[in-house]
Amino acid sequence: MTGYFAWHELMVPDPEAAARFYGAVTGWGTRDASTPDQPYTLLTAGDRPAAGLLPLRPADMAKGALPGWIGHILVDDVDATLARATALGGVVHVPPRSVEIGRFAVLGDPQGAVFAIFAGTLPEPQPIGTPSHVGWNELAAGDWPAAFDFYAALFGWQRAEAVDIGPMGTYQTFGLGGPAMGGMFDKPAAIPRPFWCFYIAVGDIDAAGTRVAEAGGQVINGPMAAPGEAWVLQGLDPQGAFFALLGTRATP
The missing domain is CATH 3.10.180.10 (2,3-Dihydroxybiphenyl 1,2-Dioxygenase, domain 1)
Incomplete structure (x- = not known):
């Protein structure tokens, strides 16, 4: 597909x-x-x-x-x-x-x-949440409805669930008619430019955050609760690349 x-x-x-x-x-x-x-x-x-x-x-x-x-x-x-x-x-x-x-x-x-x-030819994608695979694709946009229109016209994406995220507005998930594969929202003014962020599924989010620090990375946001009993964190690897992790928490 x-x-x-x-x-x-x-x-x-x-x-x-x-x-x-x-x-x-x-x-x-x-x-x-x-x-x-x-x-x-x-x-x-x-x-x-x-x-x-x-x-x-x-x-x-x-x-x-x-x-x-x-x-x-x-x-x-x-x-x-x-x-x-x-x-x-x-x-x-x-x-x-x-x-x-x-x-x-x-x-x-x-x-x-x-x-x-x-x-x-690329490897067969794994279901969302499969451990050690990218489990979510997220766009921090300048204007998410306009961004969605661009990607929908180009790739046929469809709106899925719209989530109220308070002062930040709406978090719009999207897919191709099946399970959602990502979401988009309007970035905060402090973020200088729109960008795509990809979440890697890791299991226990707190243990993963500890591993980030021990390996020389930096957790800059989270862990934070996400819909569906998921937890996420965002960080910088030792070379400055932004990354994100998706996991669970035994005791919220």
């Missing part, structure tokens, strides 16, 4: 250090999947690929690229989707490129949040 987040990647200056950190926090293993042109590490949950890891080169950082995660949305045709995205007000950050397993491009939505599109 197209239109869903099919893959997530982390780009950092030191991939080996990142593999150690996320391995300690989430239990991920590693598998080398480099090509002659591109170093690449698969982050694995058991024998299943769960995410990708690749180096952020100094030349990219000199152009303003920062360590961080990006989500890939599966499409039938990268070039046709890119044309629709730009017609809807999106921008192109990385033009379409072909790799061994498919073709991808990196875009920005009209409000500046960055995402990727991919056509090709």
Whole structure:
């Protein structure tokens, strides 16, 4: 099925250090999947690929690229989707490129949040909440209704549950007609730009927060209660990449 987040990647200056950190926090293993042109590490949950890891080169950082995660949305045709995205007000950050397993491009939505599109072969996605897999995709938007309209027109997303989050307004979940795969809301003014955040399922959220600190990361928000008896926290890894965790709590 197209239109869903099919893959997530982390780009950092030191991939080996990142593999150690996320391995300690989430239990991920590693598998080398480099090509002659591109170093690449698969982050694995058991024998299943769960995410990708690749180096952020100094030349990219000199152009303003920062360590961080990006989500890939599966499409039938990268070039046709890119044309629709730009017609809807999106921008192109990385033009379409072909790799061994498919073709991808990196875009920005009209409000500046960055995402990727991919056509090709990717690992079968796991159900939401599967341990050591990304379990939620969240957009902190400048104007979430306008952002939703962009993604709905591009990928066919549908509104699911709308949750009142008090002074911050509405948290709108979305999907493709089945279970919700993410949510979006209007970011606080203190957050400088819209961005996508991805939540990794980890089991006990308090134990995971302890592992973050012990591995050299920083918890910057949470743990916080979320709908459905879930708990979440957000943090920075040792290289400054923003990440989030999704789990449970034995004693709320």
